[in-house]
Amino acid sequence: MRVFKRIGGLALIAAFTAVGLMAQAQAGKIGVVDTRAFGAKDGITKYIAAEKKLNDEFTGDFAEVKNMETRLQTMKTQIDTMQKNPQVPADYQKKVADYNSLVRQYKYKDEDVKTRFAQRRQVILGPVSADIMKKLQDYTVSQGFTLMFDAAPLDASGLLLGFDSRNNVTKAFVAYYNALPATTAQD
Secondary structure (H helix, E strand, O other): OOHHHHHHHHHHHHHHHHHHHHHOOOOEEEEEHHHHHHHHOOOOOHHHHHHHHHHHHHHHHHHHHHHHHHHHHHHHHHHHHHHHHOHHHHHHHHHHHHHHHHHHHHHHHHHHHHHHHHHOOOOOHHHHHHHHHHHHHHHHHHHHHHEEEEHHHHHHHHOOOOOOOHHHHHHHHHHHHHOHHHHHHHO
């Protein structure tokens, strides 16, 4: 009885090994897409338009924050100059108080703009990005790729050490996506 168990166990191990070797023998295509290129000048037009719309909405807010930043730098320079001349302490104290008040306003405004921008970005670019990822999945399957990597996070984390540029299908995918009918690209 023990002999049959051993033979059965060995047969089972041999079967799993054979299946594993057969699976390894079937090499699949691996592709790399750099999603940073989607927003580039020659990237995905729908994505570029959505980014432009988002940036246009916040142009005034960004300008206001930049203006506050410039005013802070100017006030800081004035305060530094006043410190060298201690003869006018009342003006100095008022300038420091105004500066501190503007710092608080700046921090609040900057954080508010960043938060609203992130929320609005999700509303505007979220559906576009989801559609792009859906179409990328369709593209991956239709082109016979087994695996598709995004070069952007791999490169940013230092995990992408190199790859054969023939595996980079970014331009081909961008062309594929931009060629889709407008109704299909907006599903």
